[in-house]
Every structure is written in structure tokens, then in C-alpha cells.
Amino acid sequence: MKVAALAGGVGGAKLAAGLQAALPPGDLTVIVNTADDFDLWGLHICPDLDTVMYTLGGVANPETGWGIKNESFDALGMLTRYGEDTWFKLGDRDLATHVLRSARLRSGELLTSITAALSNSLGIPSYILPMCDEPVSTMLDTPAGKLNFQEYFVRRGQQDEVRGIELRGVEKARSTAAVLDTLAGAETIVFCPSNPVVSIGPILAVPGMREAVTSSPAPKVAVSPIIGGRALKGPADKMLASLGHEVSATGIARMYEGLVDRMVVDHADEDERNDISDLGMTVLATDAVMRDEPDRGRLAREVLGFAGSLAGR
Amino acid sequence: MKVAALAGGVGGAKLAAGLQAALPPGDLTVIVNTADDFDLWGLHICPDLDTVMYTLGGVANPETGWGIKNESFDALGMLTRYGEDTWFKLGDRDLATHVLRSARLRSGELLTSITAALSNSLGIPSYILPMCDEPVSTMLDTPAGKLNFQEYFVRRGQQDEVRGIELRGVEKARSTAAVLDTLAGAETIVFCPSNPVVSIGPILAVPGMREAVTSSPAPKVAVSPIIGGRALKGPADKMLASLGHEVSATGIARMYEGLVDRMVVDHADEDERNDISDLGMTVLATDAVMRDEPDRGRLAREVLGFAGSLAGR
Numbered sequence: 001m002k003v004a005a006l007a008g009g010v011g012g013a014k015l016a017a018g019l020q021a022a023l024p025p026g027d028l029t030v031i032v033n034t035a036d037d038f039d040l041w042g043l044h045i046c047p048d049l050d051t052v053m054y055t056l057g058g059v060a061n062p063e064t065g066w067g068i069k070n071e072s073f074d075a076l077g078m079l080t081r082y083g084e085d086t087w088f089k090l091g092d093r094d095l096a097t098h099v100l101r102s103a104r105l106r107s108g109e110l111l112t113s114i115t116a117a118l119s120n121s122l123g124i125p126s127y128i129l130p131m132c133d134e135p136v137s138t139m140l141d142t143p144a145g146k147l148n149f150q151e152y153f154v155r156r157g158q159q160d161e162v163r164g165i166e167l168r169g170v171e172k173a174r175s176t177a178a179v180l181d182t183l184a185g186a187e188t189i190v191f192c193p194s195n196p197v198v199s200i201g202p203i204l205a206v207p208g209m210r211e212a213v214t215s216s217p218a219p220k221v222a223v224s225p226i227i228g229g230r231a232l233k234g235p236a237d238k239m240l241a242s243l244g245h246e247v248s249a250t251g252i253a254r255m256y257e258g259l260v261d262r263m264v265v266d267h268a269d270e271d272e273r274n275d276i277s278d279l280g281m282t283v284l285a286t287d288a289v290m291r292d293e294p295d296r297g298r299l300a301r302e303v304l305g306f307a308g309s310l311a312g313r
Numbered sequence: 314m315k316v317a318a319l320a321g322g323v324g325g326a327k328l329a330a331g332l333q334a335a336l337p338p339g340d341l342t343v344i345v346n347t348a349d350d351f352d353l354w355g356l357h358i359c360p361d362l363d364t365v366m367y368t369l370g371g372v373a374n375p376e377t378g379w380g381i382k383n384e385s386f387d388a389l390g391m392l393t394r395y396g397e398d399t400w401f402k403l404g405d406r407d408l409a410t411h412v413l414r415s416a417r418l419r420s421g422e423l424l425t426s427i428t429a430a431l432s433n434s435l436g437i438p439s440y441i442l443p444m445c446d447e448p449v450s451t452m453l454d455t456p457a458g459k460l461n462f463q464e465y466f467v468r469r470g471q472q473d474e475v476r477g478i479e480l481r482g483v484e485k486a487r488s489t490a491a492v493l494d495t496l497a498g499a500e501t502i503v504f505c506p507s508n509p510v511v512s513i514g515p516i517l518a519v520p521g522m523r524e525a526v527t528s529s530p531a532p533k534v535a536v537s538p539i540i541g542g543r544a545l546k547g548p549a550d551k552m553l554a555s556l557g558h559e560v561s562a563t564g565i566a567r568m569y570e571g572l573v574d575r576m577v578v579d580h581a582d583e584d585e586r587n588d589i590s591d592l593g594m595t596v597l598a599t600d601a602v603m604r605d606e607p608d609r610g611r612l613a614r615e616v617l618g619f620a621g622s623l624a625g626r
Contacts, residue, residue: 042355042416072387078409082434092405096391099412103355121395 001027003304004186004218008033008199009048010065010233011225012192013055014290016126018300019190020056021293025125029182030056033194034111034130035138035167035202036149040088041079043098044105047150048199049115049130050097057122059093065233068093087155112176129182131203134173138198139166149198158235161242165197167205175208183212188307191222193288195236196255197243204259213259219307221262223299224249227288228268250275264288264303282306314340316617317499317531321346321512322361323378323546324538325505326368327603329439331613332503333369334606338438342495343369346507347424347443348451348480348515349462353401354392356411357418360463361512362428362443363410370435372406378546381406400468425491442495444516447486451511452479462511471548474555478510480518488521496525501620504535506601508549509568510556517572526572532620534575536612537562540601541581563588577601577616595619 003023007016007030016030030052037046047066054060054068061067071091080086090098097118104114110133119128138149142160152160183189194200204210213220229247231237240247245255249265253276256263263281265272266288273283284306290296316336320329320343329343343365350359360379367373367381374380384404393399403411410431417427423446432441451462455473465473496502507513517523526533542560544550553560558568562578566589569576576594578585579601586596597619603609 041412042419043412068391072385072405074385074405075388075409075412078381078406079413082409082413082431084413092385092387092408093391095405095408095412096388096395099354099356099388099408100392100395100397106355118395 001188001304002182002186003028003188003190004182005030005190005192006194006200006203007031007048007052007192008194009036009051011290012048012194012199013052013060013065014296015190015192015223015300015303016052017055017293018290018296018298019304020126021297022300022304026127028126029129029186030126031129031131031179031182031203033199033202034132035136035170035198036153037135038137038148038150040090041084042102043095044102045088045090045098045150046101046111046130049128050094052128053115053119053122053124056124056126056128057119059122067091088150089154112178127178127182129176129178131175131179131209132173132206133176134169136170136173136202136206137168138202139168140164141166153235158238162235162239163242165201165243167202170202170205171207173206175206175212180208180212183216186216186218188304189213189216189218189220190303190307191220191256191260193223193225193232195225195231195234195239196252197236197239197245210259219262220260221264221303221307222252222256222260223264223288223303224252224266224269226252226269227266232289248272250279253279253281262306264299264306314501314617315495315499316341316501316503317495318343318503318505319507319513319516320344320361320365320505321507322349322364324603325361325507325512326365326373326378327609328503328505328536328613328616329365330368330606331603331609331611332617333439334610335613335617339440341439342442342499343439344442344444344492344495344516346512346515347445348449348483348511349466350448351450351461351463353403354397355415356408357415358401358403358411358463359414359424359443362441363407365441366428366432366435366437369437369439369441370432372435380404401463402467425489440491440495442489442491444488444492444522445486445519446489447482449483449486449515449519450481451515452481453477454479466548471551475548475552476555478514478556480515483515483518484520486519488519488525493521493525496529499529499531501617502526502529502531502533503616503620504533504569504573506536506538506545508538508544508547508552509565510549510552510558523572532575533573534577534616534620535565535569535573536577536601536616537565537579537582539565539582540579545602561585563592566592566594575619577612577619
């Protein structure tokens, strides 16, 4: 039962972990946003890829959702001593990922291949694919000027109003063979509960991606990252509002119109069922909050069941 | 009382620390071998520069002489998990040095300037200068083939017989303005007890260096790294023997003939006094072993006194 999941950072990684737990080894492929990637001290850092990889590898920090559990921050302390601005909280183990990935990228290896090797070393039974191998950079228009995503998200603590989004470089990117093969072979496509504008949006903006999704005959299920008019984590709610989108499960459904045929919403948004149905989508209302590991597995099984993927199992 | 010291790794760093303790702040400049430098995971690592910097900065690991005290090795553990061969023991804080230096080198900054900035951040009251800004690589001819210094020294544990030394790239290097100014202004030049062939040798091989030393009117004192026919640390004794040098304080003096006018030897080598005098050098026999910090300070003061640098203080 081949499942392709589109995911950004923490929320997406949680559902991906649930899907991995619910499926036989090798049946899940996660296509991950890389438009948050940035360079720091000559290191190429891929926050969403790392969050998905650490989560699926069982080494993620359960407190934060990002980074590695029981992490030390001695290198960062030394960088502070050297007078560096250490706004991005690089752990020591995490640093190893960036050092190794950067060295391999510099030697000409593609991000897709590097990610496969690192994931494999961590014993991950799923496939993790960057959305593309070319650099794409989410640039946010704010009153403070153009900010790249990590500047906005981490350095400035999501304080700025986002008035527009530019996906710098996306026109030169293209969907990789691995991504296209995954979507062509998928029996279910899941849009994880990630930010639709800065996580799922960049994935869909990669040339070739939208066509690959729409041309797939597989059921396509989106899990709303907005519950009761709010984002559980991250700035999706504020960002959707300032960009003129409706901050609701229905608003999410509208953004995925023509791409998705099934929406999973929280019980809190049960009353939006008709509005979403009017968009031509079937709706499943359930407990969409993932508090712990059992929650992830339960929600994942419900998503798969809703897509018909668990039929006969 | 401006003092210039030529130094390699651990032994040289110890005497440099003693000199720093014995002199007013700003009076010591250490010119350091960089021919051991190498690249690992895209990081430019300068073992001797780092050993001198950590030692003068008071953060060196006193057990090993290299690396940082109370160091953690979590990044290295993660690299092992990623299947990397982790023969070079990179600590987490140490890694920060390499990451930052590599990023600055890549942006075009010179090693001399980077080293000054890092040393300054650590509050070091002396100046630390790389022997040159160009890459030079000590390649050792061994029965196992050509090995770079760290491969020979760390990876293969100094097991190979060294039959020849090539300083790859040294012909394209040149003495920096900072090094030449230091030597021109030095009132004493100290050859630290470092390996004469792979630590002091490369420094002297940089075009312009030998002339800068010989043209200086300052007293030039070498401290023998060979005591009682053995190196206290490292492979200098085996290496000197296989390269056809005499493994004794006199052998060291012969290698520095024409460059140095004073030799400091251990009491154990008192009987070589006449042989060394015959080379035109004045000899001071003392306790040349640096067991602890007080030893370093004592030996440094003796060296400076022997050079006449402590006269009138």
C-alpha cells in the first residue's frame, strides 16, 4: 500500500511518523519542503528535512519537535564565545548532519541521494525525499523588509506581518525523478497538517509537482493544520490572515481545491462540513490533535482508512 | 621585550604558554606550523594553530595537550552513526572552531586574519600567526606510500617508517607581512621544543622565512625537543633516525646550525655541551621537561634570561 505524504516541519513530521507506524516498512515516502533551507557558517541547513528525518528515525526531541533528543549545545556555546550571533539553535549532533550534508553537496552529490544515505544510516524504514535538488528560498515580504523563512521564523520570532511570499529560485527547480515516480506509484497521497503557504505551498510550486498530483488517480487526503481557527503550532494562522486567506479548515480546503478530494478536520470544525463538501470534498471529522505517539498512529490509521487504503487489511 | 617563537603542536604550545606567562601582554608572537593542516568533511582543520590557540587561551585539555578541556564528542558520535570513519577525534567545541574558520576562509578571509579574530575572542594576550596563508601539506614517504601528516600521525598511529618528507605547496607560499614584521621587530627569537623536521622545518621552508631569521640581530635560542636521545612526545625520535639525523640534542643543534646561536638542553644531555659549543652555539643545560604550568613558566624565564631578554627586569 504505497503512500506518498507531502510534509513540512513538526506537524507534518508527526503525521508522517504515524503513517510510518501504520504501514509496512518501505510503503511510506515523505516528500518534504526544502524552501526553508538556508546557509549558516557555510553549512547547508534543511530544517524540514531534518525534522522529518529525526522524527521518523526516533531521535527527535519530543519537547520541541525539532532537533535531537538529549542534545548538547557545546559547539554553539563556543561559537558564542567567538562572538557569533547564535540565533539558530544548532545542537552538536544536529551539527554533524549539516557538516556531512554540506561536504557531500560540495562534492557534487544531490540532496536526494544524501538524504537517502543519512536516513538509511538512521535505520528509517521510509523514504524521505526533498521536493527538489535545486535551492529554493521562501522570502517573506514584511514591514521589516524581505526576510528568509528562518530569519522570520526563528531569528525574529514570527513577529512580522507577512504581506507576500516569494519562492526564490522555484522557477529553476524541477520535480525529481524520485518524487515523480513516488507520486505516479502512490495509492494514497496525504497532505500532512503543515502550513499550506510556506510548507505545502513550496512543494506544490516546484514545476511538475502540481501536475503529478492532479494526474494521479489515487485518493488525496489533506489533514487541516487549522483547528478551531488556530494553528496548533507555528505562524500559519497569522500568516494566512495577513495574506487574505480564511483562517479555518474551510480556508485550507479552498487552498487545496482541485488537488485534494478528502479533508480531515477536527471535531471542533464539524460545523464546516457542508462548506467543505460544497468544494467537492468528502469530510472526515475526528480528533486531529496529535498529543503523543499513540495519537499519531491513530490519526494516521484514520487518514488511511478514510482514503480507503486500509481496506481489506 | 618583543619575543617571536616558532612552534608546532603540543610541546611548542607549552613553552609558548610559559613565555606568555613570563612576558607583558602583547610581547609574545607565536609563528605556527600549518603544514599539518588538512580537510575533513569540508572543514579546514589546523591542528597546530588550534593547539597553540587553545593552550594560550587556557582552554586546552591538560590530559592530551590537544583539543579542549571538558570536551564533548556528540557530533563525532553522530558522524559515526552516519557511517563515517571518525579517526580524527573532533570535539564539539573544537568543531565550532573548524566550522567558523572554514566559513571565513571560503568567504575569502585570510588565515592570518581569522586566527587573530579567534584568538582575540578567547582573550589571548599574545599574537598567533600561521606561518603563511597558502595551503602547505607535509607529505611523508613511507613503506605504505605517501601519507599526509595527520594520516601518519593520528590515523595510522605513527607506525610507518618515514623515509622522506615533501612540503607540498611550500614553493607557492610566502612569508606573510605579519610574520616578517614580527621577526624584524623581535628582540629574541625562540625555537620551541617542536619536531625539527615536521613542525619547525615547514616554518623555515616558507620562502622568505629563513632569510628573515638569519638577518635578525636578535639572540636566537632553540630548546631541544630531544632529551636523553628520546622525544618526550610524538614521533620526532623515530623520524629523525629514519631520515638519517642524529637523535640527540647535538643532532637538533646541527639542524639549526647557522640559524640559532643558543641551545637549551636538558641536564640529561649535559655531556653534549662541547659538541654543541663546537657548532658555535652557547649552551644552557637545565631541566627542560615541562610537567606542569610552573615548569613552563620556569623554563620560559630561563630561556629568556639565557637570551638576555630578562636583563634589567
